[in-house]
Amino acid sequence: MWTRLDNRELATVLAALRVWQRCGLTADTPTPEDSMASDDGTISILQPAEIDKLCEKLNETEDASGWIAQARELYGSDEIEIDEDAVLSQGDEGAFVSAWVWVSNEEMGIEQEDE
Numbered sequence: 853m854w855t856r857l858d859n860r861e862l863a864t865v866l867a868a869l870r871v872w873q874r875c876g877l878t879a880d881t882p883t884p885e886d887s888m889a890s891d892d893g894t895i896s897i898l899q900p901a902e903i904d905k906l907c908e909k910l911n912e913t914e915d916a917s918g919w920i921a922q923a924r925e926l927y928g929s930d931e932i933e934i935d936e937d938a939v940l941s942q943g944d945e946g947a948f949v950s951a952w953v954w955v956s957n958e959e960m961g962i963e964q965e966d967e
Contacts, residue, residue, distance in 0.1 A: 856937065862910060865910065866907055866910060866911070869903055869906065869907055869910075870903075870907070872885065872889070872903070873900050873903040873904075876889070916937075916938065916940035916947075916949070919940050919942075919947045919949050920934060920935075920936065920938050920940070920949055923938070923949035923951065927951065930954070931953065931954040932951050932952070932953055932954070933951065933952040933954075934949060934950075934951045934952070935950070935952070938950045938951065
């Protein structure tokens with residue numbers, strides 16, 4: 853799942869993580885948040901060092917504009933659309949740039965209704 857957060861939303865999530873790190877993990881009795889953080893006990897709750905890493909990950913910003921421009925030049929068309937704020941997944945030898953690929957109703961075998 854990809855979710856884009858604006859600066860205000862990201863700041864709130866980071867603040868909530870830090871509050872959870874400082875207060876939630878030290879609660880003497882289980883809280884409703886414990887259940888949420890553990891997916892009703894199916895996963896282990898992140899520990900303080902893991903929350904530090906998550907906050908660092910959320911704070912990472914990379915300038916994707918060059919990658920997006922190159923992807924648009926190489927692959928952009930009427931059937932492949934690349935958003936200005938496309939998601940970028942950078943590796944050692946390149947990057948994946950998210951794109952929208954058009955699939956028509958006809959290609960899906962969906963008949964058009966007469967209007």
